[in-house]
Amino acid sequence: MAQASRDEDAVPDLRPEHSGGFFLSVLTQSLRCPMTLSSSSSLLSPRPSFEPSDALSFHLPAGVTLRGEVASDAAAILDLHEESFGPGRYARTAFRLRETAASLGAFNRVAILDGVLVGSVQFWRLEADGVPGVLLGPLAVDPRWKSAGIGRSLMASSLRQIAEEGDGPVLLVGDAPYYAPLGFQVVAPGRLVLPGPVDPARLLIALDRPAFCGRVNGI
Numbered sequence: 001m002a003q004a005s006r007d008e009d010a011v012p013d014l015r016p017e018h019s020g021g022f023f024l025s026v027l028t029q030s031l032r033c034p035m036t037l038s039s040s041s042s043l044l045s046p047r048p049s050f051e052p053s054d055a056l057s058f059h060l061p062a063g064v065t066l067r068g069e070v071a072s073d074a075a076a077i078l079d080l081h082e083e084s085f086g087p088g089r090y091a092r093t094a095f096r097l098r099e100t101a102a103s104l105g106a107f108n109r110v111a112i113l114d115g116v117l118v119g120s121v122q123f124w125r126l127e128a129d130g131v132p133g134v135l136l137g138p139l140a141v142d143p144r145w146k147s148a149g150i151g152r153s154l155m156a157s158s159l160r161q162i163a164e165e166g167d168g169p170v171l172l173v174g175d176a177p178y179y180a181p182l183g184f185q186v187v188a189p190g191r192l193v194l195p196g197p198v199d200p201a202r203l204l205i206a207l208d209r210p211a212f213c214g215r216v217n218g219i
């Protein structure tokens, strides 16, 4: 579907044999970590780029409610992911990160309309050279309810909780114009290395902390 093709499907083929060495150069370049890396205060003092009150500015359609994800949502979420992303999702770098990552289910949200699940956002634990962070994704909304505010409302609700609990930074792979209103910014080139190719313009971070730098793994 159209929205999906604007997201990870739009990532150029950066495998070494297709990328003119780009992928290898990303892996071998030295990381541009800030000088505050060893400062304990940088670990303890998140610099939120998203204010909890921002969550109030996104409106849901009448009848749609948000709640925390529960175990019985699993089948409906799987169906939504299949419809939104198709089988190609398993090859993506974000999926590879999630394979080894623990779910941060307390942050997960679903959107419900008339008892039917129409949206979902999930979160996972990751680290960058030992500094903890959060991976956002997948975010998916039933195409029949596209552009009704559900996607951003789901994210805003979860981000508010993450900000309040000081649990950032939050990383994702996606379209910057869509995620920018929620405080996401493009990660500086060379700062993070993921376990697969990612278009640098689509590697986004919110609730940033300078110490979050280096090789990223799901944990």
Ligand SMILES: CC(C)(COP(=O)(O)OP(=O)(O)OC[C@H]1O[C@@H](n2cnc3c(N)ncnc32)[C@H](O)[C@@H]1OP(=O)(O)O)[C@@H](O)C(=O)NCCC(=O)NCCS
Residues within 6 Å of the ligand: 003, 004, 005, 006, 007, 008, 084, 085, 137, 138, 139, 140, 141, 142, 145, 146, 147, 148, 149, 150, 151, 152, 153, 173, 174, 175, 177, 178
């Ligand atoms: C992308 C997706 C989550 C957006 O959810 P949504 O509930 O339809 O979006 P919202 O209502 O929160 O926001 C709609 C706005 O975002 C814009 N938008 C949606 N997708 C966008 C994108 N990829 N890039 C830029 N803008 C985008 C819409 O044009 C709309 O703008 P407007 O408010 O000015 O009209 C949803 O379309 C979807 O599930 N797509 C397929 C799966 C996917 O790509 N997920 C994201 C990657 S994990």
